[in-house]
Amino acid sequence: MKQKQRKQYAEEFGLAFEQFGITRMAGRILGWLLVCEPPHQSPQDLQDALQASKGSISTNTRMLERLNFVERISLPGDRRTYFQVKADAWSGIMQTEVVALEQFQNMTRRGLEQMDNEPEEQRRRLQEMHDFFQFIQKELVTMMKHWEESKTI
Amino acid sequence: MKQKQRKQYAEEFGLAFEQFGITRMAGRILGWLLVCEPPHQSPQDLQDALQASKGSISTNTRMLERLNFVERISLPGDRRTYFQVKADAWSGIMQTEVVALEQFQNMTRRGLEQMDNEPEEQRRRLQEMHDFFQFIQKELVTMMKHWEESKTI
């Protein structure tokens, strides 16, 4: 893969991950870190590769770090920080997903609480939503367990 | 549930669903349709309840319809259109999820294709991402199957 292709890939990755809710720049960084050589890159490297400002690289690497996609490493005799994609970067996505589902779950629960003494017919709409999200949440958790198992074997 | 509570609920719902990627107004409409009485509402009803413009109600109900959250019904001797939440509104969310995952999947595949003749060590990062998403995708599909089964029983 040529350097130019990598940059192109980072751009596409940025666009694709925008839909996922992270900024385009964070997506570009992540895409770049997936294909770059070497796999660890300094903020300056990222700046050059992606033609972005220092500030933007800083905020977005922090965000990727917080979301568990990327980790920060240091090298002996080197003042700089390097970033690389985390080994278990992807299962974090599902963790995030579970948290989001919990929030929806809370929405339905709060609604149902306020309908305590209304007829089932009136509560049905929220009840259905509640049941579905409860199902999904449980399934996602076992799914992740399966994944962890398949990795350790 | 008092009318005022319902409006309040719609507002909270709008905020919560914003994170999910739909507009705040679409979220408000959905939230309102989950608790309103009767369960079907005309655009005018929605306008009054949510204090929104005709245009915004129109665009957002269409969006909710397209996303399969809401359906349009008509009543005899009534010129207006009514909206109500669809019975299977929620499983659609997962369907959307599967489609999104497919896109990420495509991203990884295209990357790996461009790395055809590079050492495994270099491809590893993308390969891991690929494997994970493949796993999730399969699991989600069977999960939805379980859900469908649990409903028909």
Next chain:
DNA sequence: TGTTAAGTTTAGTAAATATTGAACTTAATG
């Protein structure tokens, strides 16, 4: 301890997105 490099934070700006309001289309009813 002064100088420089690395990284963070923040104010300002640019870009994107949602909402309104008004013009337009379509169809129902007197």
Next chain:
DNA sequence: CATTAAGTTCAATATTTACTAAACTTAACA
């Protein structure tokens, strides 16, 4: 048919969000 109501579309505006550039902080090294 003419009039009115219902709904859609679109241009303008308001709001939000991302990015840059510059100021600031921290720490390494001469």
